[in-house]
Amino acid sequence: MKKLFLSAAGLLSLATVFALTLPLNWEIADKYSISFSTNGVSGIFKTFSGGIVFDEKNPAASKFDVTIDVNSINTGNGMQNKHAKGNDWFDAAKHPSIRYVSKKIVKTASGYQSTGDLTMHGITKETTIPFTFSQSGNGGTFSGSFQVNRNDFQIGKPGGSVGDVIKLSVNVPVIKK
Amino acid sequence: MFKRSLLLGVVSGILAGLVSLAYQKVYASSLGYDFSEIVKPYNILATCVFAGIAAAVGFWALTSWLKGRGEIVFNFLLVILTFATILGPFAMKLPLEIEAPELFPGMVVPMHFFPALAWFTLKPLFFKPPQQQKVFA
Numbered sequence: 459m460k461k462l463f464l465s466a467a468g469l470l471s472l473a474t475v476f477a478l479t480l481p482l483n484w485e486i487a488d489k490y491s492i493s494f495s496t497n498g499v500s501g502i503f504k505t506f507s508g509g510i511v512f513d514e515k516n517p518a519a520s521k522f523d524v525t526i527d528v529n530s531i532n533t534g535n536g537m538q539n540k541h542a543k544g545n546d547w548f549d550a551a552k553h554p555s556i557r558y559v560s561k562k563i564v565k566t567a568s569g570y571q572s573t574g575d576l577t578m579h580g581i582t583k584e585t586t587i588p589f590t591f592s593q594s595g596n597g598g599t600f601s602g603s604f605q606v607n608r609n610d611f612q613i614g615k616p617g618g619s620v621g622d623v624i625k626l627s628v629n630v631p632v633i634k635k
Numbered sequence: 636m637f638k639r640s641l642l643l644g645v646v647s648g649i650l651a652g653l654v655s656l657a658y659q660k661v662y663a664s665s666l667g668y669d670f671s672e673i674v675k676p677y678n679i680l681a682t683c684v685f686a687g688i689a690a691a692v693g694f695w696a697l698t699s700w701l702k703g704r705g706e707i708v709f710n711f712l713l714v715i716l717t718f719a720t721i722l723g724p725f726a727m728k729l730p731l732e733i734e735a736p737e738l739f740p741g742m743v744v745p746m747h748f749f750p751a752l753a754w755f756t757l758k759p760l761f762f763k764p765p766q767q768q769k770v771f772a
Contacts, residue, residue, distance in 0.1 A: 493731075501731060502731050511711075517698055532733075532736070533728070533731075533732075534728040534729045534730060534731050534733065534736055535726070535727065535728050535729065535736055536725075536735075536736045536737025536738070536739060536740065537725055537737075538728075539736065539737060540737065
């Protein structure tokens, strides 16, 4: 009887420790916004999905693996949308998604910073994304903005009427899984 | 002359506006995309009437200035301007909440032709057609 009690207590302790150290999984909620802007063009990506593991107390154990559907681009202009998905730009037929996989997440003075691999147009570059996280109850919101140079990913031709440096703003509400 | 031209402009504008509204309804029901938040029915009607009045002023001015050749020049100008205006919907940037902006020109471009079509259709009712010249005697 004593052995059984000790085993149960041990298991409970282990489970508690495990639960406390287990990183938090978050589900992407509706009404997220992935927007981009540069000289001459701006718009949004309507479809965004992926896995988010994030713990404010343990950012080192956190991880983002998220994907944007290139075909969901919307600039507000049909011709621009078609052009953006075409061979000269994102080439959505060959490269239908943009993927970001974090490698390291650290706390900074103003929030957090994620360093990871951003893959666009079949080219992967290490990219750092500063972001904030505000938790409220069972949910929270990730917000961040960063810049990428489209020439690094061979998207479009350098110069022209569309700016080389594109500002991306991300606002993702999440719910605890 | 000016009054009759103006009356033709207003009536053809109203006709073009009504046809445009009917076309908007048909387009929305057949394709499932309603752009009435972008182009409001009142604006469609007002724009068509404005186009009709502008055409009336242009017609009167050109026929007064160029006499016999005024109508030919006016017809050419009306068609050229009508074609030129269709660039507008293709270049227009819609609010990002609109799901399928590529379907927008399909709705608006035909509307750009309705004022000219209404003008050419109704003109013989307001102005007596010129006497036909006998080509073959």
